[in-house]
Amino acid sequence: MRTLLSSLLVVGLLACSTARNSAVSEPxxxxxxxxxxxxxxxxxxALAEAKSRGLPLxxxxxxxxxxxxxSMRAYVFTDEALARHSGRFVWLEVNTDLPGNAQFQEKYPVEFWPTFFIIDPREEKALVRFAGSATxxxxxxxxxxGERAYRGGAQGPEALLARGDALYGEGKAAEAADVFAQALAEAPADWxxxxxxLESTLTAQYGASRYEACARTALSELxxxxxxxxxxxxxxxxxSCALQLPEGTADAQALRDSLEAKAREALSPDIVMPADDRSGVYDVLVQARMTAKDExxxxxxxxxWLTFLEGEAAKAPTPEQRTVFDSHRIGAALLLGDPMRVVPAIEQSEKDLPDxxxxxARLANLYRRLGRLDDALAASTxxxxxxxxxxxxxxxxxxxDxxxxxxxxxxAVRTLEEAIAYAKTLSGAQASPRMVESLEKKLAATKAK
Structure with missing residues (x-):
């Protein structure tokens, strides 16, 4: 689920060199x-293999x-139905936590996670950039x-879609949004x-900060x-776009109300989607209520939301599948003012997934909130x-903290100084100037206490 606010906010709850280090392996x-x-x-x-085989990446x-x-790894990429596609591309996964992958990130910037790229290896050009989950x-x-864009020769709306994909892949969100919108306008009703x-149009509009256009496009196209x-x-x-509208925007409340009703409709059981996506719907709906000051x-x-997540976690057949729900469970529990409700689940995740x-890291956050400071420091270590x-x-x-x-x-001061020194060893793709500035401000505030 491309819950864009969630991508930016839930990350803050916590919460990976070319080869994986054993200390950070992620089974x-x-x-x-x-x-x-x-x-x-x-x-x-992967690039060399794609060139030699004449395949997109x-x-x-x-x-x-x-x-x-x-969720994609636990529930989608494991689906045997994908086996028949194995020869269509050269396949690469890039863990954006790993400093050794910074060069890739500099060449192909990532704004939302996950992002899927389809790259033409002949020019190292992103033909498609698609952010979020997918069935x-x-x-x-x-x-x-992706294959159509790689081969070329698309006509009509498909050609416009390919052009929009290429522009978005180049980071030109505003231009991509215009081309995607043109594709929607020119396509037949049953396209x-x-x-x-539509998903690509809305994502590009969000990325270009065209929040009102995004909200109105969603309402007209749904x-x-x-x-x-x-x-x-x-x-x-x-x-998500409507919630970003600045105060004073004409019809902002009407847009929010109409789209909130649509999002509630998205929880209908007749819509088949992964549990993580359904959780994303709850996430943004809660944000909408909080934005409306409806505590x-x-x-x-x-x-x-939390009851739903607890049910999904309880029936997940593996620890890998269960842990998909951990961060959202924490978010819901914190909104309810009941962090202890999720502590046993996160403790079990640490036992099941020791690497x-x-x-x-999540336990450190929860323990601190509960006043269990020795436990918090040990978990942080x-x-x-x-x-x-x-x-x-x-x-x-x-x-x-x-x-x-x-x-x-x-x-605390020594820890923040360590963080700033480490940040300066990282690529700007992994430690942005804004991130360093935030740490420096926190350091100054801590020294002033």
């Missing part, structure tokens, strides 16, 4: 059991903290669109790509789609032994 999120032959974290090798850019990324049928359409094109995962994605994308309504939805830095890249900065920042809560100002 929960690897493609080990997929029928698709993914190459792990080696873009030069399919890239899954993901991160271990990203619940939707993990197997949606992936199959993406495969077809098989309408759902995918009636043209059947109830489906794409319909649900579009409803939530539209609502009672927001908490009532959060209770339904994963996320459970101890366990997380730091596994995490690297930009996510390490998050863990260090939260470790400073633990020290502050313990009354250990000097230790």
């Amino acid at each position: 929960a999120a690897s493609h080990a059991r997929t029928p698709l032959p993914f190459i792990e974290d080696d873009y030069p090798r 399919f890239v899954d850019t993901w991160a271990p903290w990203c619940h939707t990324c993990r 197997v049928p949606q992936l199959e359409k993406l495969f077809e669109d 098989s790509r309408r759902g995918r094109a 009636p043209k789609l059947p109830h489906s995962a794409s319909w649900a994605n579009a409803a939530v994308l539209g609502l 009672v309504g927001g908490k009532a939805l959060a209770e339904k 994963d830095y996320n459970p101890p 366990r997380a730091l032994s596994k995490v690297q890249g930009g996510r390490r900065l998050r863990v260090l920042s939260e470790r400073a 633990i020290y502050v809560a313990r009354g250990e100002k000097d230790a």
Whole structure:
């Protein structure tokens, strides 16, 4: 589910060198059991193979903290129905936490996780950039669109869709949005790509900060789609845009109300979508209630959300599948003011997935909120032994919060100084100037206490 606000906000709850380090291996999120032959974290090798075989390159850019990324690995990329597509592309996965993957990120920037690229190896050009989750049928359409763009010769709306994909792949969100919108306008009513094109239009409009256009496009185009995962994605994308409208925007409240109603409709059981996507609907609906200053309504939805997540986690057949729901469970529990409700589940995730830095990092956050500061510091230490890249900065920042809560100002200052020094060793794709500035401000505020 491309819940764009969720991509930016839930990340903050916590919460990976070309080869994986054993300390940060992610059995929960690897493609080990997929029928698709993914190459792990080696873009030069994958590019050379794609050139030699004359095939486009399919890239899954993901991160271990990203619940939707993990959902794709646990529930979608494991589907044997994908086996028949294994020869269509050279397959690459890129863990954006790993400092060794920074060069890829600089060449192909990632704004939302996961992002799927289809790259022409002849020019190292992104033909398709698709952000968010996808079902197997949606992936199959993406495969077809990527191959069509690679071969060239598309006509009509398909040509416009390919052009929009290429522009978005180049980071030209505003131009891409215009071309996608043109494709929607010129396509016949029964166009098989309408759902995918609408999702891409809304994502590009969001990326170009065209929030009002995005909200209005969603409302005008949703009636043209059947109830489906794409319909649900579009409803939530539209609502996400409406929630970004600045105060004073004409009809802002009417747009929010209309799209909130559509997003509630997306929870209908007749729409088949992954549980993580359904969770994403709840997430944005809760945000809508909180934006409306309806705390009672927001908490009532959060209770339904958490109950749903607990049910999905209980029936997940593997720890890898169960942990998909951890971050959203934490978010809902914190909204309810009941962090203890999720502590046993996260503790179980750490037992089941000992190489994963996320459970101890999340436990550090929860324990701090519960006043269990010794436990919080110990959990933070366990997380730091596994995490690297930009996510390490998050863990260090939260470790400073633990020290502050313990009354250990000097230790908090040293921890933030360590974070800033480490950030300066990373590529700007993994530690942006804005991130460094935030850490420096936090350091100054901590020193001033």
